[in-house]
Amino acid sequence: MEPQQVNKGDRNKIYFLIIVIAALIGTNGYLFFKDRQQGEKIVTVSTEKDKLRLEVEKIEVELDKVNALNLDLNEKLLAEQKLAREKIAELKLALEKGTITRNELDKAQIQIDELKVFIKNYNDQVNQLQKENIFLKSTKDSLENSIRNANDKANNLANENANLNAKVKKAAALKIQKAEIIAYRTKSSGKKIEVTKSSGAQKLSIRFVVTPNELAEKGHHNIYLRVFDPAGNLLADESNRFEADGQEMQFSHSIFIDYNNDNSTYTIDWTNPKPYIKGIYTVILYTDGTTMGKAQLELK
Template sequence: MSVNTPENRSNRKLLIGGLLVVLLSINGILIYMNYQKKEKTEEQAEIIRVKNSELENQIKVYEALKADFERQSQELQAMGLENDSLEAKITAINADLDELRGFRKRSYSLADQRRFRDRASAFEKQLKEKDSEIAQLKEEKEVLSTENTDLRTTQTRLADSLSTMKTTNRNLSEKVKVASKLEAQNINVNIINQRGKEKEDDDNEYRAKRVDKIRVIFKLAKNDVAEQEPKTVYMRLIEPDGAALYNLSMGSGTFQIDGEDMYYTAKRDFVFDNTQQQLSFLYDKNAAYKKGKHTIELYTDGFMIGKANFELK
């Protein structure tokens, strides 16, 4: 049986004290280690933050460079100049931007940082050189523009004068065209029956069933303005229903009046000689004629030159 002597009690106190010292020492060591770990973690986080900040700043630098090169490209286009070299730079910057943005998901090393800073510096140098070149081009263009102001003014005046002359000539041409319009006079319509007998009726009234052919006779009035040259006269034989007789096999076709196609019944070519020459048409419908009022219209050079009516009973 142990005896609780003063010596034993003193030993227990020393043991307990020693244990406390050991525990305190271990706790201190743990606290220090945790502090070191926390400090290292914070240091790593700061490094990552700095790298991320550097990366985002570099991306902004490249985006600004891209915007400036695009501005230069637009300025050159506005001056009508080629910009292939700028397009190549913009393409290269876009490729660098794609690579930089990819570092958001992977490590952005110091070597990468140096590489992109160096490339950005080179782009900035090229940008400044191009700005100087564009400024020089603008200055030269301004000088040329100033020198050409008087020339453009003169050209405008000449163009206005030429336009006025063209208008005057066009008006004169129209007046000459109207003045040179031919006129068909003394238009007569003769009826030829099936026996070949030709009849001219002062009342212009004939029996439809007896009509075999129609002869249209007229004279051309004198016109000293009209060109003495080959011409064509078109005849339109318009029936009571308002339609012009049209038969391709009998020589019918189309001609233009005021830009629009119009059917003609027959045509003939002649040479206008300003001698009040007489012309005629002999038309065979090769079918029965309709009863009622018929109209003869004559056209030459885009104008109606004469008109006559006859009645078939």
């Protein structure tokens, strides 16, 4: 049997179908590769956004570290930090956008790189400030220690000086070497008669010699007397007061003597404002704030 002949019209249809199928295959291939590239581009952009966002957060953490140091930042550093935080806020807002172009990403990367340089310089300034603060604190502590040591030394010297002055004052104090008391009455002729009975006594006469002392100050010394009767009562006026041995006291009588470290004998006469009674009278003498000594007399 002879093969069937394909006419020219059918042959043309077959060629047309082949071309259409080839075109469809080519179109589908193009669309497939295009979609794949677009997907890869979206993934790449998203990844870069995350990377940039992480870098911004790191920069913000660096600024937070500075604040955690509790340094007293100067106005310049505070102003620079404020500008940096404003730029960080802008970048974070831009990176949170749903869609972002390559140009926007590139611009953000440039700004982040600038921020990194700023943060490095900023940290260098803060570190220098921290070193200066440490130096100033060390200097301040050193000065405070020096002042404290100087004050301690001054106080010790003052105490030593006070102790030395007290010792000198004690060593220079006038002390009685010997003393006696006599009672007497004065006759109409003016003659003084020593008595031993209380009924005849009018005045007491205290006679004393001061112990020689080269350290004692020569010249006038105020002598205070405190007279006690046999009952232990102080015979003194309420208004007569002086200080001795660190306390305020009343005195019975006071006079000035001229001390010349020459074994002179001094005499003080005292009149009792009350009648004399039987018993022992005690007289204590003071000068320059210290006790000189005492003497006693018994009246019958």
